[in-house]
Amino acid sequence: MGRETPKQQQQVSYTVEQLVAVNPYNPDIVPELENYVNEQVSSQTYSLDANLCLLRLYQFEPERMSTQIVARILVKALMAMPAPDFSLCLFLIPERVQMEEQFKTLIVLSHYLETGRFHQFWDEAAKSRHIVDAVPGFEQAIQTYAIHVLSLSYQKIPRPVLAEAINVEGLSLDKFLEHQAAGSGWILEKGHVRGQLIVLPRNEFNHPELKKSATDTVPLEHITRIFPILG
Amino acid sequence: MAANYDYEEAPGTYDDANRQDLGYDPNFVPDSVKSFVVHLYRHIREKNVYEIHQMYEISFQTLSDRLFKDTPWPSVDAVAHYVDNDQVFCLLYREMWFRHLYARLSPTLKQRIDSWDNYCCLFQVVLHRVVNMQLPNQWLWDMVDEFVYQFQSFCQYRAKMKNKTEQEIALLRQFDQAWNVYGVLNYLQAFVEKSNIIQILEQEKEGGEQFTATDGYDYSGGSNVLKVLGYFSMVGLLRVHCLLGDYQTGLKCLLPIDISQQGVYTSVIGSHIATIYHYGFANLMMRRYVEAIREFNKILLYIYKTKQYHQKSPQYEQILKKNEQMYALLAICLSLCPQAKLVDETVNSQLREKYGEKMARMQRYDDEAFAIYDELFSYACPKFITPSAPSFEEPLVNYNQDAYRLQLKLFLYEVKQQQLLSGVRTFLKVYSTISLGKLANYMEVDESTLRSILFTYKHKTHAVDSDGKIISNADLDFYIDDDMIHVVESKPVKRYGDYFLRQIVKLEGVITDMDRVKLE
Numbered sequence: 001m002g003r004e005t006p007k008q009q010q011q012v013s014y015t016v017e018q019l020v021a022v023n024p025y026n027p028d029i030v031p032e033l034e035n036y037v038n039e040q041v042s043s044q045t046y047s048l049d050a051n052l053c054l055l056r057l058y059q060f061e062p063e064r065m066s067t068q069i070v071a072r073i074l075v076k077a078l079m080a081m082p083a084p085d086f087s088l089c090l091f092l093i094p095e096r097v098q099m100e101e102q103f104k105t106l107i108v109l110s111h112y113l114e115t116g117r118f119h120q121f122w123d124e125a126a127k128s129r130h131i132v133d134a135v136p137g138f139e140q141a142i143q144t145y146a147i148h149v150l151s152l153s154y155q156k157i158p159r160p161v162l163a164e165a166i167n168v169e170g171l172s173l174d175k176f177l178e179h180q181a182a183g184s185g186w187i188l189e190k191g192h193v194r195g196q197l198i199v200l201p202r203n204e205f206n207h208p209e210l211k212k213s214a215t216d217t218v219p220l221e222h223i224t225r226i227f228p229i230l231g
Numbered sequence: 232m233a234a235n236y237d238y239e240e241a242p243g244t245y246d247d248a249n250r251q252d253l254g255y256d257p258n259f260v261p262d263s264v265k266s267f268v269v270h271l272y273r274h275i276r277e278k279n280v281y282e283i284h285q286m287y288e289i290s291f292q293t294l295s296d297r298l299f300k301d302t303p304w305p306s307v308d309a310v311a312h313y314v315d316n317d318q319v320f321c322l323l324y325r326e327m328w329f330r331h332l333y334a335r336l337s338p339t340l341k342q343r344i345d346s347w348d349n350y351c352c353l354f355q356v357v358l359h360r361v362v363n364m365q366l367p368n369q370w371l372w373d374m375v376d377e378f379v380y381q382f383q384s385f386c387q388y389r390a391k392m393k394n395k396t397e398q399e400i401a402l403l404r405q406f407d408q409a410w411n412v413y414g415v416l417n418y419l420q421a422f423v424e425k426s427n428i429i430q431i432l433e434q435e436k437e438g439g440e441q442f443t444a445t446d447g448y449d450y451s452g453g454s455n456v457l458k459v460l461g462y463f464s465m466v467g468l469l470r471v472h473c474l475l476g477d478y479q480t481g482l483k484c485l486l487p488i489d490i491s492q493q494g495v496y497t498s499v500i501g502s503h504i505a506t507i508y509h510y511g512f513a514n515l516m517m518r519r520y521v522e523a524i525r526e527f528n529k530i531l532l533y534i535y536k537t538k539q540y541h542q543k544s545p546q547y548e549q550i551l552k553k554n555e556q557m558y559a560l561l562a563i564c565l566s567l568c569p570q571a572k573l574v575d576e577t578v579n580s581q582l583r584e585k586y587g588e589k590m591a592r593m594q595r596y597d598d599e600a601f602a603i604y605d606e607l608f609s610y611a612c613p614k615f616i617t618p619s620a621p622s623f624e625e626p627l628v629n630y631n632q633d634a635y636r637l638q639l640k641l642f643l644y645e646v647k648q649q650q651l652l653s654g655v656r657t658f659l660k661v662y663s664t665i666s667l668g669k670l671a672n673y674m675e676v677d678e679s680t681l682r683s684i685l686f687t688y689k690h691k692t693h694a695v696d697s698d699g700k701i702i703s704n705a706d707l708d709f710y711i712d713d714d715m716i717h718v719v720e721s722k723p724v725k726r727y728g729d730y731f732l733r734q735i736v737k738l739e740g741v742i743t744d745m746d747r748v749k750l751e
Contacts, residue, residue, distance in 0.1 A: 024480075025416040052480055059475065060412050060618050083695045084518050087641060091476035091516070095637050114648050116686025119679070152689040152701075154711045161682065197713055205693065205703060206710040208719040222732055229739045 020053045027064075030057050034069050037076075044137040046076055048085050055092040067097065072135060074106045078113070079141035082148060086110045102131060118146055122167040143167070152205040156189065159196040257306035263294055264305055265313055268324065272314040275323075275364055280448065284367035291327065292545050301335055304328050319362070322353040330377050333384070340399050343385055347409040350378055354418050357457055358425050365455050368447060372499045375463040378415070379470050385410040386474075386616035390631035400623060412618035416471060419464040426461025429487045447495045462488075462495050466502060469509050474616045476638055478513035482697070485510060490526070500537075501546050504530065504553045512613065515560060516642070519694050520568035521704040527561045531578045555585075559611040562586035563604065566593040567649060568692070568704055569656075596650040604646050608639055649691055651684045659707050659718050667714045685711070 016036045019029050033054035040046055051073045058065040070093060077085035090098065090107070097103060105128050112121035121142070125132050132138045146165040150157055163169045168176050177198065180186040187199035204210045267290055274282040295304075307325050314320045329346040332338055338346070353374075356362065389403065389410075408414065423429065434440040447459040465484055472481030488496055490510060497503045507530040514523040534554050541547050561582060565574070574582065582590075589607070593600045615634035658670060671681040692705035708719045 025413050025420060027413065048479065049483070052477055056475065056477055056480070062619050082690060082693070082701070083699070087645065088477075088479050088517065090641055091478070091638060095633065095640070111648070114687070114690065116683040116690060118683075118686075149686050149690055152693055153685060153709075156713050157711070158713060205689070205701070205708075208708060208710065222729075226732060226735050226739075229735060 016050055017047065020047075020050045024053045024056075027057060027061060030054065030064055033057070034066065037069050037072055040076055041072055041135050046080060048077070048080065048083075048088070051076065052088065052092065055089060059092055059094075062094065065097070067100065067102070070097070071102050071106065071131065074103070075132065075135045075138065078106065078110055079135070079138060079145075081113055081142075081145040105131060113142070113145065116149060118165040118167070139167075151200050151203060154200055155202075155206050156197045156199050159198065162198055255302040257303070258309045260305045260309050260313075261298060263298070264310065267291070267294060268310045268313050268320075272317065272320050275320065275366070278365045280365050280367055284369060287327075287367060287370050288544070295331055295335070299331065299335070303332050303336070319353075319356055319364070322349060322356065325349045326353060326374060326377075329381075330373070333377070333381065338384075340388075340402050343381070343388070344402070344406045344409040346381060347385075347414075350381075350418075351414075354422075357460060358421055362454050362456050365448060366459075368459060368495065368498050369501075371456065371459045372463050372502045375419075375460065375467045376501060376505065378418075379467050379474075382410050382412075382415045382471070383474055383614055383616055386618060387614065387631050389621055390617055390633075391629045392621050392627040393629045395627065403621070404623060407620060411620070412475075416468070419467045419471065422457070422461045422464040423468070423484075424461075426457045428458060428461035428465070431458065432462075432487050443494050446498050459495065463502060466496060466506050466509075469513070470505065470613075473509050473513055473613050474634075475618060476615060476634065478516045481509065482513050482517075500541060500544075500550060504534070504550060508553055508557060509613070511557065511560060512611075515564055516638075518645070518691075519696065520564045521570065521573065521694070521702070522696075524561065524564045524568070524570055524573050527557050527564070528574050528578050531557055531561065531581070532575050535577055535581070556611040558582055558585050559607040562590050562593070563607055563611075566590050566604075567646065569594075569706055570704065571706060594653050596653050601643060601646065604643060605639065608642055609635075612638065648687065652688050652691065655684050655688055656707055659709060659716075662716075662718055664715055664717050667711070667716060670716060685709070685716070 016032055019026075019032065023029065033050055036047070036050050037054065040051075055070070055073065058070070074086060074089055077089045080086075087110075093103070098107065105124070109121060109124055109128070112118070112124065125142075143166040150162065150165055154161075159173070163173055166176075177186065177188060181188055185201045189197040189199055200206065202210060267286065271283065271286050274286065304327075307321050307328065310324065311321055314324075326349060329338075329342070329349060332342060333346075395403075428442075431440050431442050435442050435444075442458065442462075447455050447462060449455045449458070465488060468484035469481040472478070472484060485506070488494060488506070490496070490506065495502075496506050507526050511523040511527045511530075514520070514526070531554065534550065538547075538550060538554070541550055544550075558581065561574075561578075562585075565582075586607075589603050593603050612635070615638050617630060617634045621630070654674060658665070658673060662670075667678050667681055671678045674681060674684075676684070688705075692708070693701050693703050696702050706720075709716050710719070711717070
């Protein structure tokens, strides 16, 4: 889901991140932050902090707001799911702007993803190609999110359910499954009634017995409190 | 010290039409006030922090109650010559003067602007000059707290354009820099940076610095003012960002303060409560309900145990108000994220008493439930602001509710998305395994919809924490195998580790006490 731009990126992004950390309450950096959004889109990177900084500055001076940039920020935020970035951005966008058509569409898309309605999501996304095609990597990011939710829920998932969630079918799905079996440990089984079953990798959410007894670990800082007593 | 504090305010500029302060003479200085400023000035020069604190906290209140119940204190010009016309003292006096005004009376626009000017002068002095004072933490916290409060108040005031007089509009246009959001944020940021507080706190962890250990006070002859203002400004920044609706950045600003430990933020009860209130609220809006519940629980227990000691304090009312608001927020969090074991018994019983019935209704997720969520949220939320300047052109409107309405709307939207979850919980509690088909039948939805509901349940109960990790806060969980749902109830694990740690420390305390007895 890639939240932060790697520091090895071009000089520009490093400087922008620094700006946001050191001098964020400064109207002069708006153009740079806007460029940075476009750069995130074209180079498939992402920085929530920089985008929040820009949305704040738009809040301070609404005449400078570019709805196109805001829309791109929201699409990037959607791609960061399951992180709540989309709603964090919405908190900073005035209500009347959210009433515009393209934002209403994005909010509907977010709603479908938040409530696991993948079929409706892909339908709506297909109708809004102009919004989602503008941001490369969108489809893969949403598929990653869908698989995340499926991995939380399913130990073994029927093929049609998976297909609907990631919007891939037929030969493409076969190829996708092969790839996942080779790289991510997916196992393909034959289901008893409904065709193929995919066994997803074991994690603590779909295999509760794997859940570490995290509640009984004691952090080191707490133990240091009794060092003088022990020593 | 400094030369005249030149201030262009003349007696009688105070808009008497606004208040019933018949006979307020800004130049009349009662003897008790003269004595107050003379002693306070001396104590500040001599760095008697304890005496300063007594005068600031107690004497100032007593005099205010006795002599200035509904009038301002004497003007700074009237008292300046008692204190050598000391510039810094005059700035401090005016800060208290305005704070008293805001608390007891309604400030006019001109007064708001003048207060901003005073803060600018005072902050410039602290930031750019070598200040040689030690002031009590209470006072330094109050400065930051009041600064943010007056900013919030100004934004609310400015957003009510409808009934503004020509005069007021002219003043607003003329002094458009007063209380502008850039200025406020940049001052707070400047304190954090110039004081180097973040590095100090980091170095303290490695034993290189002393800050928390001395409660922020400087025992090597220096001043605590810049450092402690820098420290409290981090809380100030959290607060301002919450007012703007930027919860992520707000929490980031607070990050250098470790709220799992005591610190300078706990040295002043007002600061402790403000920190946790905003921390909890920000986490609530970011859907980190478990984190919010934990912190609200801790502070509510703390307030329950210690509020009797603050009964005489001027902050008592505020403490009680925040206490009630946090119970409301806790009720919201627990309704959205049921957790059996996170809340202390004492807090739980208070919660049941105040909101037991409402919580039951909230979990029914019908129309009435949304009304209650609305009510509690509106009661407990911060006073959100619109930071941008008003438009003077269009028909003048009131837009002071816009920011609040947006946050409320988005919050209720989130609540609505969780609406179907309580239904599924009821069934999961009863079955250990059930097929998708059967459950869909019972819930009167088709299988596809049921799957969506189950996905929503999983997504909403598995939050992303500050490190990007997925944390489950589901007390009731499940997994699906093909078309069978297997329900898993998480058993509460006994926290042996913590228990032993507490008992070890306790025993050590007992042994130490016994040792002391022997020596006597």
